[in-house]
Structures are given as structure tokens and as C-alpha cells.
Amino acid sequence: MKTEFDAIVIGAGVAGSSMAYSMAKQGWQVALIDKEMFPRHKACGEFLSPESLGTLRALELDGVVASYEPSLITTVRLHTERGVSLAIPLAGPAMGLSRHVLDAGIQQAAQRKGVSVYIGRTATNVTNNSNGHHVELSSKDGKSQLYARTVIAAWGRRPLHGFQASRQKANNRAFVGIKSHYSRSDSDPAVDLYFFQGGYIGISPIEGGRLNVAALLSNTAFKKLGGTDAIPTILKRAIERIPALQRRIEHEIVVSGSQSATFPVKIQPKPNGWSGIPCIGDAVAVIPPFCGDGMAMALRSVELCAPLANSYLLGDCAYTKWREVYTGLIRQQFSSTLRWGSLLERLLSNSMLSSWLLRLGSIAPATAEKLVRATRLRG
Numbered sequence: 001m002k003t004e005f006d007a008i009v010i011g012a013g014v015a016g017s018s019m020a021y022s023m024a025k026q027g028w029q030v031a032l033i034d035k036e037m038f039p040r041h042k043a044c045g046e047f048l049s050p051e052s053l054g055t056l057r058a059l060e061l062d063g064v065v066a067s068y069e070p071s072l073i074t075t076v077r078l079h080t081e082r083g084v085s086l087a088i089p090l091a092g093p094a095m096g097l098s099r100h101v102l103d104a105g106i107q108q109a110a111q112r113k114g115v116s117v118y119i120g121r122t123a124t125n126v127t128n129n130s131n132g133h134h135v136e137l138s139s140k141d142g143k144s145q146l147y148a149r150t151v152i153a154a155w156g157r158r159p160l161h162g163f164q165a166s167r168q169k170a171n172n173r174a175f176v177g178i179k180s181h182y183s184r185s186d187s188d189p190a191v192d193l194y195f196f197q198g199g200y201i202g203i204s205p206i207e208g209g210r211l212n213v214a215a216l217l218s219n220t221a222f223k224k225l226g227g228t229d230a231i232p233t234i235l236k237r238a239i240e241r242i243p244a245l246q247r248r249i250e251h252e253i254v255v256s257g258s259q260s261a262t263f264p265v266k267i268q269p270k271p272n273g274w275s276g277i278p279c280i281g282d283a284v285a286v287i288p289p290f291c292g293d294g295m296a297m298a299l300r301s302v303e304l305c306a307p308l309a310n311s312y313l314l315g316d317c318a319y320t321k322w323r324e325v326y327t328g329l330i331r332q333q334f335s336s337t338l339r340w341g342s343l344l345e346r347l348l349s350n351s352m353l354s355s356w357l358l359r360l361g362s363i364a365p366a367t368a369e370k371l372v373r374a375t376r377l378r379g
Contacts, residue, residue, distance in 0.1 A: 003146050008146055010154060012038065014299065018061060026306075029116075031118060041099065042099040043262040048070065065095065081241060082354075084354075088368055177261065180254055182252035200348070203249065213231055216265060267286055272327075273331070278309070334377075
């Protein structure tokens, strides 16, 4: 087994696999590590926003996405439990593609570029010395070590022990994320978001003539609504109040084996691009999922980090300079999006305020569109 690399990326989701692909494309020897086996389902909105599609083009991964024939999405519809609805056109076309397909597809593209992929192996420790980094791996076959000049964290919301940023304040607002795929008969190119006391649910078309139905719930609401079986309960309540949802989902059938859940989901109000080593994806920040820009942020962090990693490995950029420039870019591009997203998530999760906001949006659609744009990445 090869043990020495130019770079090691820990985490093989959208961000990690894209980073490995980008660096291998520059000619570097890269290892990609993940404790999970792929393909796998993941609790996610599975929505590729217009912003994320632009970044995929910049990373030359748009062809990978297109090959899986994602669903086209042009509109977002917001609904409250009081029966108020508002439709907002997207600034450009978006796509729906399952993480089951997307993560594995980018990972395979990285392998074709020469990336060494180690799945089903857990990174248990990262240490550094004057020559670079050592990464200790653990699997059912025992322990091993890899060596690299640099290591990049794409490990998601749960950092490796010892790598939590000390400056991040604790967030006690923990949510549970759940999702299932459903068969569908409509061809509606829209995402429906239904807000209620204790959380919200998103219904989005994905590849293969299916709908992804994903919910984010407070722990209290999760237990009250039936735990991992909460989605059918939420959908039943939603179609009683929203005729448009009833037309869309009344004949759905659950796709066996597509269910997934994650806990805790904590919205991180401030981005953190460096935690001892460079961070990308959800390791940087967790945006309120209803904003639909989580994958766009993950991909944008790769777009910002990869050129700096390349410069560092070439010897054109000191490690301290990489950290300074990258953390500045992350703050510049993500801070406003996170603030607005957190604010709107709080407002729309309040039954009375959400109905008032949607009524205001129907009266002043231009203002509503500006508010939505405030939760998106720029350019």
C-alpha cells in the first residue's frame, strides 16, 4: 500500500472528493480517506443551486453531474402551517441529484485522475513534524499510517478529536436531519419548503423520476413526530393545509433503502477556514439547510482552497500565508450568507412570523427575492 503523498484529504463527500480531484488534476499525489463505504445515502436536501453549478464548471466537474441526468429545478415554493404560500423563481437553473450518486460519482472521477481512495478507514490522529503530516488510520484490518506534505480537513460537522476551533462558541440549538426518497409521477421543476413549529421539510425532484423528501427538526419535534418515521406524519399534516402539496405527494411511494438520518445538526454562525489544518465543506460552517446552498458552500471552499494548496506544494506560498489568505477569503465570502441564513431560518421556523413574511413577500416579490439572494453565495 502506498504510504507517502503530497496531500491527504480526510472526508470523501462532495467537498473532499472535489478537492482530491482538483489537486490530482494539478499532478499531485493525493490520498482520500473516509470512514464510510460508498455509495451511501445521506440526510441532505440534495439540491445543487445555480451558484454550485457555476463552481462545478470552474472545477471541471459539471460533466460528472450532467452524466447522471439530474432533475431541473427553476422555482422554490415556501409554505407555512397556516396555509400561506409564496413562489420565488431562482436566479438561474438548479439541479436535483442524490448524494448517493453525487458523492460516489465525484469520488470515482478523482480515482480516474489517480487519487488513492481509502474508504472504510477512520482517521484517528493527525500529527505534524518538520517534513509534513502523519495520519493514523484504523480499520477492521488494523492500524496503518500515511504521510503527506499537507492534510486537508473535509470531515464534515464532527471534527477529529483535538481539531475543534477553540474560538467557536457552543451552539445549543441542535437539530435532527432525516430524509427519504419517494417515487413520483409529476414533472414539476420546483422545490417545496414547508415550515412548521419545530422544523421544516423540503420536497425536491432528483434523478430517476424520484423526489427527495428531507426534514430538519428540533429534537423535541423529532421525538413527538415519531422519530425516524416522522416524515410520513409531517407530509400528512402538510397536505391537509396545502392543496399544492397534496397534488404533488399524495401518490408517492417510499423507495426502499433510501432512508437516512443525522444528529446533531448545529448551525454554525461564523465560518472557520482553519483548525490547525485547512478546512473545507461542512468543516468550515453549516449553513441553515433550507437556504439550499450547503453544497454550493462546500464546493466554493474547494475552489478557494485548491489554488492555495497548489501554490504551497509548489513552494510559492508559505503555510502561514496560505492560512492568512484562505481564512480571509472564507470570512469574506461566507459570513454574510451565514448571518442572513441564520436569521431567516429563525423567522421562518416561527409559525406566526413565517406567515407574515410570506404575505409580505407576495405583496412585494422583489423584496422577497432580495432576501433570498442574501442567503446565497455571490458570483
